[in-house]
């Protein structure tokens with residue numbers, strides 16, 4: 140069982156690599172001057188208030204941990220800072236005798252420690268890399284910071300989102316960076332205390348299980364915490380469990396399914412003082428122990444509120460399932476969310492790029508604002524400009540009398556998801572680049588630009604770098620879009636295929652029949668062995684059809700399609716095969732018989748309803764749109780939309 144491994148702390152070679160990368164960014168990306176003399180900027184009281192207000196509740200909870208840490212390091216000449224995710228010191232404890240010196244060094248309430256302004260420094264790196272780090276003396280980028288030693292540790296909110304950074308810094312320290320090892324450990328343990336206290340506070344109305352592999356350690360040092368709602372469903376897990384990927388797949392399941400322990404038994408134990416429970420972690424069959432922390436008050440409206448705040452990050456975790464690559468993706472996604480960076484998702488068709496983008500939006504601070512998805516392959520080239528940028532009345536023939544807001548403006552304040560970005564025409568690439576650089580959009584026919592603030596997430600199944608090499612995709616746009624690229628694994632490569640199948644049978648079964656639908660071992664094995672060229676989309680369709688055929692009873696091999704049952708060669712991915720008159724879509728040329736005609740016929744037969752057409756041809760909508768674009772098929776209703 141993975142949750143009892145303790146997280147490695149400061150590892151010098153890893154630190155060195157991170158620091159080197161940060162130094163490069165400081166020079167090349169932020170174009171900072173290492174010799175600049177003045178200390179870090181300190182915010183005005185009003186500006187600082189904007190940073191402190193959202194952190195107030197956490198600051199109160201963290202204060203005890205900060206003071207305990209300060210008590211440990213004060214005599215060695217350290218100050219303790221709590222910074223928010225923007226690198227602003229929102230709380231500070233230092234020996235008042237040296238106030239002038241701290242202030243001069245930028246170790247002060249309201250000081251800004253970001254890589255963009257200070258270059259390499261510990262608070263910025265802990266925020267960016269989401270790991271504990273020491274930046275010692277000359278490892279700092281700017282000259283005035285080179286006498287400092289700073290050890291910083293990120294702190295996470297109960298839903299796994301970055302929340303703050305705790306830092307201990309000194310103006311004088313031995314040259315050997317190893318002298319800071321213990322300090323970093325102290326900061327780590329204070330950060331974990333604050334994080335756990337915040338977690339327990341957030342879920343004070345819930346039953347919380349403190350888990351440990353060894354009973355003797357349960358009271359003093361649990362390995363992690365699991366939160367149950369009033370029905371015994373697992374609704375949250377603590378950061379220590381998240382970091383190890385442990386129990387992420389348990390989110391949303393009942394305590395009985397995961398720990399072989401009925402919720403009534405847990406509630407009973409809570410009423411009787413929460414004595415240690417001996418449980419079994421069913422997925423691995425390992426024994427573990429739990430102490431129950433009873434809910435502080437009777438659950439009221441609070442649980443629902445807490446669950447909805449958790450829902451976003453948990454949806455992201457649920458999509459990641461138990462696959463290590465997807466777990467890494469979630470960790471990276473949570474790191475970069477709300478940092479104003481564009482994110483690129485790369486993966487085969489049907490691998491869940493849009494689902495991941497939506498979950499990222501839900502997990503972001505923008506979740507209450509719109510999520511607008513645009514499939515660049517789906518819009519004919521002639522219409523993409525007005526669709527994205529909008530237009531004023533009378534901007535072109537066929538334009539609506541009142542004009543239209545483009546998708547970019549519709550996403551203002553929220554997230555813009557550009558699917559199939561590799562299919563965006565070059566002229567549009569240029570315009571998009573300008574929008575990203577200037578953060579404003581000028582609708583067709585308009586003179587005044589409109590300011591837009593969007594989180595951009597793009598997706599593609601193509602090799603954008605290769606497209607750049609062939610001059611099909613703009614290099615500068617490529618750089619802008621891929622500050623972070625997340626690789627979504629194909630279904631055949633996912634380590635958690637079995638669990639995913641179970642989950643889909645449970646969720647879709649619930650929808651179709653009001654309960655989870657079972658599957659025979661023989662059918663499960665066939666599904667596990669299949670190649671899944673259409674990825675999760677294909678798996679979902681196969682399971683839905685199988686459930687319909689089985690009438691909600693256990694799905695057996697007889698309910699699966701022939702190519703899965705008979706071990707026949709798997710279908711080629713939709714990109715490589717289009718069953719339209721046997722024409723290979725990639726090699727088909729506009730006007731080729733069969734492909735274009737067959738698609739046209741299918742579209743007409745379904746009154747130009749692309750979803751229906753796609754379903755009838757066994758393709759995803761994006762592929763149908765791609766072929767419509769390739770073969771220049773435009774829906775007669777298009778301009779009326």
Ligand SMILES: Nc1ncnc2c1ncn2[C@@H]1O[C@H](COP(=O)(O)OP(=O)(O)OP(=O)(O)O)[C@@H](O)[C@H]1O
Pocket residue numbers: 457458459486487488489490491492493494495558598600643675676679759761
């Ligand atoms: N982890 C997941 N668990 C359950 N369903 C999922 C998961 N990921 C994706 N899906 C479902 O699989 C289907 C395909 O996902 P999605 O549309 O996000 O893929 P995509 O990579 O964006 O595809 P395309 O590139 O063809 O647009 C959707 O019905 C989506 O809800």
